[in-house]
Structures are given as structure tokens and as C-alpha cells.
Amino acid sequence: MALFELSERLQKLPPYLFAEIDKKKKAAIAAGRDIINLGIGDPDRPTPQFIIDALTEGANDPATHQYALDNGDPGLRRTISEFFARRYAVELDPDSQVYPTIGSKEAINHFPLAYLNEGDAALVPEPGYPPYRSGVIFAGADPVLMPLLAENDFFPDLGAISDADAARAKAIYVNYPNSPSGKLATKEFFADVLKYAEKHDLIVVQDAAYAEMSYGGRALSILEMPGAMERSIEFHSLSKTFNMTGWRVGWACGSADLVAGLGRIKTNLDSGIFTAVQRAATAALEGYDSFVPGLVEMYQGRRDAFCDKLNELGLKVDPPEATFYCWIACPEGYSSTDAASRILEEADVVVTPGLGFGPSGEGFIRATLTVSAERLVEAAERMAALDW
Numbered sequence: 001m002a003l004f005e006l007s008e009r010l011q012k013l014p015p016y017l018f019a020e021i022d023k024k025k026k027a028a029i030a031a032g033r034d035i036i037n038l039g040i041g042d043p044d045r046p047t048p049q050f051i052i053d054a055l056t057e058g059a060n061d062p063a064t065h066q067y068a069l070d071n072g073d074p075g076l077r078r079t080i081s082e083f084f085a086r087r088y089a090v091e092l093d094p095d096s097q098v099y100p101t102i103g104s105k106e107a108i109n110h111f112p113l114a115y116l117n118e119g120d121a122a123l124v125p126e127p128g129y130p131p132y133r134s135g136v137i138f139a140g141a142d143p144v145l146m147p148l149l150a151e152n153d154f155f156p157d158l159g160a161i162s163d164a165d166a167a168r169a170k171a172i173y174v175n176y177p178n179s180p181s182g183k184l185a186t187k188e189f190f191a192d193v194l195k196y197a198e199k200h201d202l203i204v205v206q207d208a209a210y211a212e213m214s215y216g217g218r219a220l221s222i223l224e225m226p227g228a229m230e231r232s233i234e235f236h237s238l239s240k241t242f243n244m245t246g247w248r249v250g251w252a253c254g255s256a257d258l259v260a261g262l263g264r265i266k267t268n269l270d271s272g273i274f275t276a277v278q279r280a281a282t283a284a285l286e287g288y289d290s291f292v293p294g295l296v297e298m299y300q301g302r303r304d305a306f307c308d309k310l311n312e313l314g315l316k317v318d319p320p321e322a323t324f325y326c327w328i329a330c331p332e333g334y335s336s337t338d339a340a341s342r343i344l345e346e347a348d349v350v351v352t353p354g355l356g357f358g359p360s361g362e363g364f365i366r367a368t369l370t371v372s373a374e375r376l377v378e379a380a381e382r383m384a385a386l387d388w
């Protein structure tokens with residue numbers, strides 16, 4: 001019925017590819033099979049108690065019960081700015097260059113509404129986090145996909161973007177540490193992106209959700225790079241860093257103009273973040289040193305246990321440099337959906353087919369390090385035991 005015909009913008013979204021596997025997964029769990037779920041990017045550990053305590057204390061203060069101020073709690077903005085100065089040696093004005101968000105997913109989705117028009121394009125990496133594409137499509141613009149290929153170390157080949165696409169584009173999206181490849185940016189790569197963006201007059205949108213989950217030393221913020229602050233906005237999230245996916249809190253930072261543009265959209269769309277959550281986020285960042293290094297060490301131990309076992313048993317994988325994702329090449333002759341189906345049906349392990357993250361994800365499966373090292377070793381043994 002025409003009444004229920006979905007809008008063109010929804011119809012333009014890429015199809016959801018996992019219906020089949022989701023059905024099989026649900027059936028396997030319902031049948032009582034011992035499923036090891038490496039499918040979702042959601043931390044298995046609880047939020048640390050000191051953050052819950054800050055929330056509780058905040059919730060008990062009636063001053064938090066009203067609409068939150070438009071551009072976020074001043075204490076949180078100041079704390080983010082201090083955190084950024086300490087961690088990245090980048091000075092951010094807490095009033096104009098920092099904006100708390102309801103997790104970064106909403107902000108990444110909403111940002112293009114501030115800058116893109118119909119007929120514009122935006123350069124978007126694939127495989128990648130789906131909201132880059134959907135946000136651009138919701139704004140009426142066209143995503144131009146930049147493949148991230150193993151042979152290019154999972155960096156986009158900027159030289160391969162056509163002049164016509166570059167001319168139409170208003171923004172370029174990057175995501176490092178990268179999901180799903182687990183790659184870290186280099187200074188050279190960020191410098192190339194900024195040079196390209198300057199040449200073609202592009203906004204740089206950098207998703208730093210995994211900035212604090214890196215195993216070989218600190219990840220870079222693009223805002224550390226010369227010239228970045230004039231044209232970049234970077235999205236950070238407390239979700240993965242503090243086991244807070246359900247809390248919905250993160251922040252955007254960077255160019256004061258771009259932050260203000262995002263703010264214009266957000267003040268029209270939402271009415272801020274529960275102030276008690278913002279106070280809890282403040283406590284989280286203040287308690288960073290007491291929690292985050294230990295969390296990263298835990299994931300590193302899981303990564304090593306899982307990847308070492310897979311490699312030992314003949315399923316080759318490069319351990320991720322960052323993030324809790326292992327991006328594993330499918331065994332010879334298998335598509336990503338066939339490999340994932342077989343792993344689920346015969347090994348009782350849930351992994352995600354790479355195709356779901358974009359066409360260049362074909363040939364890979366993604367496994368998330370969100371179960372214990374013991375279970376990861378068992379998952380690796382089960383996967384390798386199949387006759388590939």
C-alpha cells in the first residue's frame with residue numbers, strides 16, 4: 001500500500017544481509033547448543049563501579065532532572081578538553097570545540113545534515129561502520145565508496161578517486177583505529193588525507209571510537225596533525241573505552257565551525273544527555289588511568305590467545321593493531337557468508353561475514369574479542385577443526 005511505502009532515503013540504504021545467519025543463530029541458541037558469539041561489537045564486561053556510583057549520585061541530585069543544557073555539561077566539556085590535552089597534546093576550547101553526543105552513532109548520522117545538500121557526495125570507506133553511509137544518504141547526498149583493501153594495508157587509495165567524485169564531494173570520512181580491519185593510522189596517512197582534503201576543499205570526518213583501544217602504543221587523533229583543526233571533526237565515544245555501550249555518551253571535537261554546525265542540528269533534534277550520565281562520563285574520563293590500561297591489556301591477552309591459536313592450527317590471521325576485531329581471510333574457495341554459515345552450523349561459533357560491511361569485505365569474516373580468552377581458544381579450535 002502506498003501509505004506504507006518507505007521513503008526513498010530508507011529504500012536507498014544497502015540491504016540487510018544477515019537475515020539468514022541471524023535466523024540460524026537464533027535457532028541454534030533456542031536448540032540449546034553451546035554457541036560462542038563473536039558476532040557483535042559490544043563489550044562483555046560491566047561498566048566499572050566508580051562510574052555507576054557517579055551516575056547514582058547524579059541521579060539523586062534533583063539538579064540533574066531537567067533538560068540538559070544544549071551544548072553539554074560544562075564540567076564534562078572541560079574534562080574532555082583536559083583529557084585531550086593530556087592524551088593527545090591538543091588544545092580544545094571546551095566551549096566551542098567540544099560537544100557531548102548521545103553516543104557517537106547519532107552524531108555521525110546527524111552531522112551530514114549540517115553540511116551536505118542533495119547532489120553532493122561524500123567519500124566513505126568500505127568495509128566500514130554503516131552510519132557513515134546512512135548519514136550521508138539521509139542528508140540526500142551520495143556516498144562514494146572508497147575500498148579498504150588488504151593490498152593497500154586497509155587504507156583508501158586516494159589516487160583512485162575520480163576527479164568528478166572529488167569535485168562533487170564535500171566530505172571525506174576516515175575511521176582509525178579502523179573497524180573492521182583493526183589497523184592504526186600513520187602520520188603519513190593522516191597527512192595525505194589532509195592534503196587531499198585541502199586540495200578538494202573537503203571536510204574531514206574522523207571516527208575515533210577505538211582511539212583508546214590500541215595495542216602498540218597510543219593511537220593518533222587526526223587533530224594532532226598540522227592543518228587538521230581547520231577542517232576536521234573527530235568523533236569519540238565512551239562506549240568501548242569504559243564498557244558503556246548502553247549509556248549513550250561520546251563527544252565530537254575539532255573545528256569550532258564544524259562543531260557549531262553539528263550543534264545547530266542537534267539542538268533541533270534532541271534535548272541533550274541526561275546530566276547524571278554526563279557527570280558519570282566526567283568521572284569515567286577522570287578515572288581513565290585506573291581502568292583503561294587494564295582493559296586494553298585484557299583485550300590484548302584475548303587477541304594473542306585467539307590469533308596465536310588460529311595461526312597455530314593453520315587458519316592464518318594478522319592480529320589487529322587496535323580494536324577488538326579480528327579480520328580474518330576466509331579459507332580458500334569460501335565466500336564470507338558461506339564461511340560464516342559453516343562456522344555457525346558446524347562449529348557453533350558466530351562470526352560476521354565481511355560482505356555486510358561493504359563489497360570489499362567479501363573474502364573476510366570478523367570475529368570480536370568479547371568473550372574470555374578460554375572461550376576464544378575454544379572457538380579457534382572449533383573453527384580450525386572443520387575440514388576446510
Ligand SMILES: *Cc1c(COP(=O)(O)O)cnc(C)c1O
Pocket residue numbers: 041102103104105106129175179207209236237238239240245248249250
Ligand atoms: C562502536 C562504534 C562506534 C561508537 O558507537 P556509540 O554510538 O558511541 O556507542 C563508532 N564507530 C564504530 C566503528 C564503532 O564500532
